[in-house]
Amino acid sequence: MNRIRLVLLLLLVLPGLAAAEVVVRDVRTWTGPDGTRIVLDLTAPPEHRVFTLKDPQRVVLDLADTRLDSALVDGIRDEGPLQRIRTGRRGDGVRVVLDLNQESDPKTFLVRPNETYGHRLVVDLERPRGSEAPVKTAADSRDAFVVAIDAGHGGEDPGAIGAAGTLEKTVVLSVARRLAALVDRQPGIRAVLIRDGDYYIGLRERTVKAHEANADLFLSLHADAFHQRTVRGSSVFVLSENGASSEMARMLARSENRADRIGGVSLEDKDDQLASVLLDLSRAATIEASTGLAEALLGQLAGVGDVHGGRVEKAGFAVLKSLDIPSVLVELAFISNPEEERRLRSDAYQERLAQALFEGLRDYARNHMPALRLAGGEYTVRRGDTLSGIARRHSISVSALREANGLDDDIIMAGRTLQIP
Structure with missing residues (x-):
């Protein structure tokens, strides 16, 4: 019944x-x-x-x-x-x-x-093929060194959201544009913005666009979140061949890779199909170059704010799997930390982040690409710096550094801005 x-x-x-x-x-x-x-x-x-x-x-x-x-x-x-x-x-x-x-x-x-x-x-x-807007590439100047700057997320994928409502996609696009402006003012080097508006681009497509622009370096910018609001600081990541270097790295990679699911594309089947190709692309020389770039960027970010972990991290970020281009992913700060969210909303702080990334790019280029002629710029002295160390980092002599800044000796004070000839 x-x-x-x-x-x-x-x-x-x-x-x-x-x-x-x-x-x-x-x-x-x-x-x-x-x-x-x-x-x-x-x-x-x-x-x-x-x-x-x-x-x-x-x-x-x-x-x-x-x-x-x-x-x-x-x-x-x-x-x-x-x-x-x-x-x-x-x-x-x-x-x-x-x-x-x-x-x-x-x-x-x-x-x-x-x-x-x-x-x-x-x-x-x-859009029908052939109607796309022209991509800014190095075709107009074969001697130009091209930096692809990728503002993470975009469109329906806001990325992480701070307690005050700050959207990761908005912050990273602003910093990316500021960095591109600094790069484009530098003779011999050009910037290509992978995303220059509030629209979605798939993770695979981002690296394709970098290839189409003949990019020599690839920087992906983010400002992620963590369940502990006290976690803070900048981080720089390279692709790992053997697993994540920390639980934080594993968590962030999982979070960023989920973006393709937001865009309606699952990475799971593609990872299986492309596994052999990705292994072939995993050349030690390119990973070594990515690590050198990451170290230079992390060193400059340390002068702007806290650095989380104090070392270059490794994880399986899908956007870094185009390994014939040295590629890094930068977490500018944790948008889930109330203090860092407030700073990320500041135009002045965004400019400082962009300047630090630019200086890191120049440090890397001077040390790893001596054929690339870069004009001088500015450097803000940090606690523990020495004049000889600054000169060595920028591949110039101590005497040239003294002359450019009117120094009679090697004594420098933290906070002073030096002109780099």
Whole structure:
């Protein structure tokens, strides 16, 4: 009898569950150099289909058993190839029409919930081949030394979020732009920003863009979080062939690598398929060069704020797996630490971080690439510095350093800014 009652109860409840309506909670868009992404935030994954129409160009998205308030899309206008979004009821569901100003190759996929968002349906409108914005490369000057600067996260992937609401993606893009400006003022060296706006780029695509720009170095900038709010300091990472150098490194790598899942792409299958290729690319000389760059950057960051761990860390960051380019990942600070979050929001502190990274780049170039002629700059004396040590670090003589700064002896005070000839 109890079993019969249970069956009857299920028969009454299941039809109601099956008919549960999916609600679109928000519609968000991001436009980058390669196209536009539209993200629908949903209460559950809907049954859907997508097709295109011509004359005029349109992408049509039909969502079954779904409700969407038209007010969510009324203000969306002129986002790359997307002119506007229209909606209308279609049976028990909704039809979403994307009016375009040019032909586009649409791709759609569902994304499962994560720490930041719930269910999402993503529509990517890719620009036709040949219509992409030109990439800044070294083609105009074969003697130029190119530094690829990668601002982590972007678009629907905010990265870590501080207690005061500071977004990692915003901070690192600001520092990346400041660093690029410093690099571009230096003769013989050029910067390429992998991301120069608030849009998403997959981890693999970031290294592809560095290759396309003929980059000689690759820096990926981040400002991550940790569950202990007291953890603080900058860190610099290189790719590990034999596992993470610390639990912190392992945790951060896992966090950063999850970005491709936010973008709708799983790394798991690709890691298996590319394992042999990545092993072939794991040349000791390139890892050694990455470590040299990381040490130079870490040394300069130590003059700006705390350094976490005091050494170059190693972990399996997906964005560092393009090993024919010396590559490092820099955690500028922990955005989860209230004091460091406050500093990261400061324009002055962002400028100091960019200056430290620039000085680290120059230190590395002077020591490892003597053929690269770099103009002089400034150096702020730190406690424990000696004039001979500063001269050796910048590959100049002590007498030249004295003459450039009007020094009669080797006595220098911490905090003084020296001109490097």
